[in-house]
Amino acid sequence: MPKSVTLPDPGWDETTIASRKATPQPRDGRPITIEDLYAFQMVGDPQVSPDGAVILTTVLTIDRDTDVYRASIWRMDADGTNARQLTSGAWRDSAPRWSPDGRWIAFRSRRDDSGTQLWVMPTDGGEPIRITSLEHGVQDHAWAPDSERLVVVSATEIRHDDRETDADVRVITSAHYKFNGRGFLDDRYPQLFVVSRTSSGEPQQLTSGRYLHRSPVWSPDGREIAFVANLDPDWDTSRVSDIWTIPARGGEPRRLTDGTGSYGQPTWSPDGTRIAFVGTATLDEGYRNSHIWVMPAAGGEATNVSGAIDRSIGDSSMSGPKGDVSGPSIRWTPDGTAIDALVSDRGSTRVVRYPIDSGKVTALTGLDQHVMGFDHVDPDRLVITVADATTPAELAVITREKLTRITSFNADWMSDVAVAMPEEIVLDVNGTPIQGWLLRPKHRVPGTKSPLILNIHGGPHAQYAPAFFHELQVYAANGYGLLYINPRGSVGYGEGFARAVSGAWGIADTQDFVAMLEHVVAQGEWDADRLGVTGGSYGGFMTNWLLGHTDHFRAAVTDRSISNMTSMYGTDDIALISLDPELGTPWDHPDRYWELSPIRAVANITAPLLIIHSEEDYRCPMEQAEQLFIALKRLGRAVEFVRYQGENHELSRSGKPKNRRDRLDRTIGWFDRHL
Numbered sequence: 212m213p214k215s216v217t218l219p220d221p222g223w224d225e226t227t228i229a230s231r232k233a234t235p236q237p238r239d240g241r242p243i244t245i246e247d248l249y250a251f252q253m254v255g256d257p258q259v260s261p262d263g264a265v266i267l268t269t270v271l272t273i274d275r276d277t278d279v280y281r282a283s284i285w286r287m288d289a290d291g292t293n294a295r296q297l298t299s300g301a302w303r304d305s306a307p308r309w310s311p312d313g314r315w316i317a318f319r320s321r322r323d324d325s326g327t328q329l330w331v332m333p334t335d336g337g338e339p340i341r342i343t344s345l346e347h348g349v350q351d352h353a354w355a356p357d358s359e360r361l362v363v364v365s366a367t368e369i370r371h372d373d374r375e376t377d378a379d380v381r382v383i384t385s386a387h388y389k390f391n392g393r394g395f396l397d398d399r400y401p402q403l404f405v406v407s408r409t410s411s412g413e414p415q416q417l418t419s420g421r422y423l424h425r426s427p428v429w430s431p432d433g434r435e436i437a438f439v440a441n442l443d444p445d446w447d448t449s450r451v452s453d454i455w456t457i458p459a460r461g462g463e464p465r466r467l468t469d470g471t472g473s474y475g476q477p478t479w480s481p482d483g484t485r486i487a488f489v490g491t492a493t494l495d496e497g498y499r500n501s502h503i504w505v506m507p508a509a510g511g512e513a514t515n516v517s518g519a520i521d522r523s524i525g526d527s528s529m530s531g532p533k534g535d536v537s538g539p540s541i542r543w544t545p546d547g548t549a550i551d552a553l554v555s556d557r558g559s560t561r562v563v564r565y566p567i568d569s570g571k572v573t574a575l576t577g578l579d580q581h582v583m584g585f586d587h588v589d590p591d592r593l594v595i596t597v598a599d600a601t602t603p604a605e606l607a608v609i610t611r612e613k614l615t616r617i618t619s620f621n622a623d624w625m626s627d628v629a630v631a632m633p634e635e636i637v638l639d640v641n642g643t644p645i646q647g648w649l650l651r652p653k654h655r656v657p658g659t660k661s662p663l664i665l666n667i668h669g670g671p672h673a674q675y676a677p678a679f680f681h682e683l684q685v686y687a688a689n690g691y692g693l694l695y696i697n698p699r700g701s702v703g704y705g706e707g708f709a710r711a712v713s714g715a716w717g718i719a720d721t722q723d724f725v726a727m728l729e730h731v732v733a734q735g736e737w738d739a740d741r742l743g744v745t746g747g748s749y750g751g752f753m754t755n756w757l758l759g760h761t762d763h764f765r766a767a768v769t770d771r772s773i774s775n776m777t778s779m780y781g782t783d784d785i786a787l788i789s790l791d792p793e794l795g796t797p798w799d800h801p802d803r804y805w806e807l808s809p810i811r812a813v814a815n816i817t818a819p820l821l822i823i824h825s826e827e828d829y830r831c832p833m834e835q836a837e838q839l840f841i842a843l844k845r846l847g848r849a850v851e852f853v854r855y856q857g858e859n860h861e862l863s864r865s866g867k868p869k870n871r872r873d874r875l876d877r878t879i880g881w882f883d884r885h886l
Contacts, residue, residue, distance in 0.1 A: 216639040218557050218646060218704070221520050223572040231614045232577035238601065240629045242653060242688035245875045247628070248681065248868065249275045252620035253534035254604050255282070255305075256584025257594040260334070261313045263587075264289055266594055268606060269305060270296075270620055271534045273868045279303075280868075282535055284318060286334070289588050291606065291617025297336050306351075306537040309334070310358040315408065317342075317361055319349055329363055331408055342410035347399055351425065355459070356433040359408050362417075362459075366399035369421050385421065387447040390784045391829040391860045403427050403438060405459065417457055418464065422446060426475055430508065431483035434459055439475050442466070450494050450788050454486065456508075467510055474504065476539055481547040484508055485567075487516075489524050489541055489552075496792045497713030498672055500706045501525055503541055503550055503565055516550065517565050520572055523709075527555040527702040529668055530581045530598050530678035531864065538584040545590050551575065553582060555703040558646055558676050562593060562609075576609060581678035598678040601630040629653050631687035633677040636696075640726045643708070647696030647727050648677050650687040660738035662886040663692040665728055665764075667746030667753045671700035671712050671720070682863065682875065689879050691743075691886075694731055698723035700749075714793045716749075716807050717756035724753070725761060740765065741886045745878065747771050747863060748831060752809060755839065758820065759812030766885035768821045768878045771831045771860055774810040774839040777801070784829040813842045819849035821881040823874060825858035825866070849885075853877060 255269035266289055271282040283300035284307045287293060297316070298304045307318040316334050321327040322341070326348035332339040343349055343363060351364040381395060389395045403424050404414040417436070418424045423446075427438045435456045441449055442464070454477050457464040467486065468474055474490030486508050491499040492515075500523040506513040517524060525540045541552045544564070554563040560582045562575040575593065576582050583604060584596040591610060594617070598604040602625065606618040633648035655661055664686055668675050675695045686693040697703065698720040700712035712719045732739050744764045746754045751772025758767055773779055777797045780786050797804040805811055820843060824836035836852065843850040855874070858866045862874060 214639050216637055216644045218637055218644050221522050221556060221705075223520055223563060223574050225574050227611060228574055228577045230612060231575070231609050232579065238625065238628070238630060240627050243628050243630065243681070243684045244688065245685055245872055245879070247624070248532070248872060248875075249273050250624045251532050251603060251681070253532050254596055254606060254618060254620055255534040256536045256538040256596050257586045257606055258307055258309060258538070259289070259586040259588055259594060260309050261311055263589050265334070266291075266586075266588075266606065266617075267307045267309065267316065268596075268618075269307065269535050270300075271303075272300065275868065278867055278869050280865075284316065287617070289592075289594070290608065294618070295336075297332070298339065303535075304330075305535045308352065308354060310354050310408070311356050312358040315358065317352055317354060317408075319352065321348075329361065329406070340410065342408060343406055343414065345404070345414065350401060351427065353428050355405075355429050356431060360405055360459075361408065362427040362429065362436050363404050363406055363414075364401045364425055364427065365404055365414075366401050367416070367419075368397070368399050370398050385447045386787060387423070389829050391827075394827065394829075401425055403436065403457070415461065417459075417461055426477060428477055428479060429459065430456075430479050431481065435508075437467075437477040437479065437486055438464075439477065440464075443470070448787050450792065452490070454488050465510075467506060467508075468513065476541060478539060478541060478543060479508065480505075480543055481545065487541060487543065487550055494792070498700075498706065498709040500709075503552060505550075505567060516567055517552070517572075520563075521705040521707075522554050522556055522563075523702050523706075524552050524554060526553045526560045526581075526583060527670075527673045528558070528560040528581045528676040528678065529673060530604075530676050530680045532603070532681055533583060533864070534596070534604060536583045536596065538586065542585070542587065545587055551585065551587075551593070553585070555674055557703050558648075558674055558697055559678075559703075560676065562595065576614070579677050581676045598676075600633055600677050601625075601679060603679050603681075629688075630679070631684055635677065636727065636731070638727060638730055640723050643699065643723075644704075645696060645698060645723045645727060646704075647694060648675070649731060650683060650693040650695075652687045652690045652692060654690070660736060660741075661690065661692050662741035662743065662882070663694060663728075663732065663737040664743040664745060664882065664886075665724060666693055666695045667724070667744070667750035668695070668697070668701070669746070669748030669750050670702075671698075671716065671749040672702050672709055674701045674703040685875060685879065689883075691882065692731075692737055694728065696723065696727050714803070717753060717760070717809070718807070720753070721757065721760060724757060725763070728763060743767060743882050743886050745770065748860065749773075751831065755809035755816075756812075758816045758818055759809055760815070762817075764818045766819050766882055768823065768881055769839070770823045770863070770874075770878075771825060771828055772822070772835060772839070773831050774808065774813075774835045776808045777804040778838070779832065779835060780804070782832045782834060810838060810842060813839065814846060816843065816846075816848060819881075819885045820851075821877065822850065822852045823855075823877070824853070825855045825860065825862045827857065827859045828862075830860035851881075
């Protein structure tokens with residue numbers, strides 16, 4: 212049997228971290244229900260005013276009557292007092308950003324038939340004014356230092372020829388022609404435009420061509436704009452993305468990085484002499500950590516400032532529900548001596564400080580938390596959006612001494628419900644520590660054994676967190692134990708751990724699921740004859756795989772899953788960047804693709820299976836579910852197939868609320884019937 216072990220520390224300074232942990236508050240109350248989805252007020256990331264006195268955020272809610280999401284902008288003092296709502300909440304207002312002079316707020320909203328456009332309002336409130344009317348809306352925006360201009364990202368249509376094409380005919384010339392959540396791209400390519408705060412004059416288009424331009428940021432002197440793009444002719448079949456700059460008044464773009472790595476999120480140092488960005492310089496097969504790089508703004512060699520720590524930059528944690536989080540993963544400290552970053556670490560997302568030239572790498576927030584966004588109030592204070600085991604995301608301020616929550620949007624709801632506390636488990640599985648958590652149902656009959664469900668995360672390069680997750684809590688509230696783990700392939704445990712599944716999906720990580728499951732069942736409180744398994748995306752792949760390669764499970768639900776790796780190639784939206792690097796092509800390596808296809812072992816699947824899939828899922832295409840369903844029908848197995856119209860891969864997180872509710876109801880109902 213595997214033995215309990217301790218996870219290795221990544222090696223940064225944590226000497227002052229203990230008092231900066233959010234403290235879970237166990238509570239008694241009614242069981243959490245699926246209907247509680249409508250009760251949450253989902254807090255977005257914080258945006259601090261230039262003088263550090265005021266914080267902006269958004270609060271996302273669900274309008275049950277109209278089945279839509281709505282979001283309002285809120286402002287409050289830096290300690291959370293004097294909070295008030297700035298916009299009505301009648302629409303979904305997102306990504307509020309302060310003008311550098313602190314007088315204006317720019318945000319994106321879809322308030323009429325013109326699509327998502329850019330709006331500006333005074334910082335103390337007032338009627339917003341729409342300042343763009345771009346044909347295909349606005350995808351991103353950033354203020355100029357003069358507070359009079361903004362750069363926006365908006366798509367333009369660039370047709371491959373001048374021939375008139377019928378509306379029912381779609382001509383495709385680029386490999387990048389569809390994307391999950393956006394549908395068919397129809398020869399539309401995001402470009403950079405400069406617009407006036409007062410909406411006067413025509414937008415000035417800075418970039419052009421059949422390329423993807425994104426993530427623009429102004430230099431502190433207002434002369435240049437940095438952005439991300441691949442401007443090579445074969446960009447649509449390449450994993451490369453570079454950092455570029457372009458004159459803010461127009462001109463030729465200048466590439467800063469060398470065309471061999473994959474980079475994003477550029478940000479200028481406070482003095483404008485350097486640019487930091489996130490990414491990897493190595494594009495060989497398999498997973499690579501994302502690191503922080505810094506280079507002179509004038510050009511030169513890029514330096515990896517986070518490479519000494521074996522952790523990936525960015526938030527890879529799963530908890531929820533989540534608000535609209537649109538802030539960056541990295542921010543320069545106000546004095547320009549260090550960069551603070553969101554880092555995935557051992558089931559948590561934390562803020563970690565990386566010195567630019569010398570000094571210790573320091574964790575600023577603790578474990579057992581999911582930090583989703585942050586900003587600097589002043590050099591010694593951060594404001595973060597954070598969830599812990601029993602509390603959905605709220606804003607908190609951290610100092611060197613402590614963490615203090617400054618919002619309580621969900622306090623009324625929390626006072627009414629009982630929340631299951633996750634119990635951490637760390638096992639040695641064939642020489643590798645594997646971390647997981649167990650949720651126990653609140654009400655159990657003494658002397659009986661409860662059913663247990665294994666829930667598998669997507670990715671595979673993501674991680675579960677012990678932070679509050681409504682969907683996982685629903686299982687415990689309905690009488691099920693829930694086991695969720697971070698197997699090999701997960702982010703947060705080092706590059707080698709995440710790379711372990713490269714070219715070995717299912718083969719490398721099955722041992723972790725089986726060992727953890729058998730360890731928990733051996734404790735004696737779970738019924739070994741009533742075990743279930745479920746997961747979405749890669750979790751759906753692993754659900755299908757485990758059903759065909761083990762005999763542990765009595766029932767299963769597979770969600771937006773993969774069944775046939777060969778047929779998935781070329782039918783999904785990211786095969787060229789997700790499958791090619793790890794597996795090569797199916798015509799060069801047909802045996803490898805078939806070996807890694809769960810449907811190869813479909814004849815071994817005997818557990819009743821519910822298949823859930825969305826019609827417009829371009830990440831794991833519908834044909835994956837169709838093949839699995841027909842194979843199981845042909846074999847005479849117990850199987851049902853639920854298809855959601857108008858939904859994509861993100862149904863469980865951002866789909867229509869009524870469909871999210873229906874999906875959870877069907878999932879719990881399936882386990883009720885078969886466990």
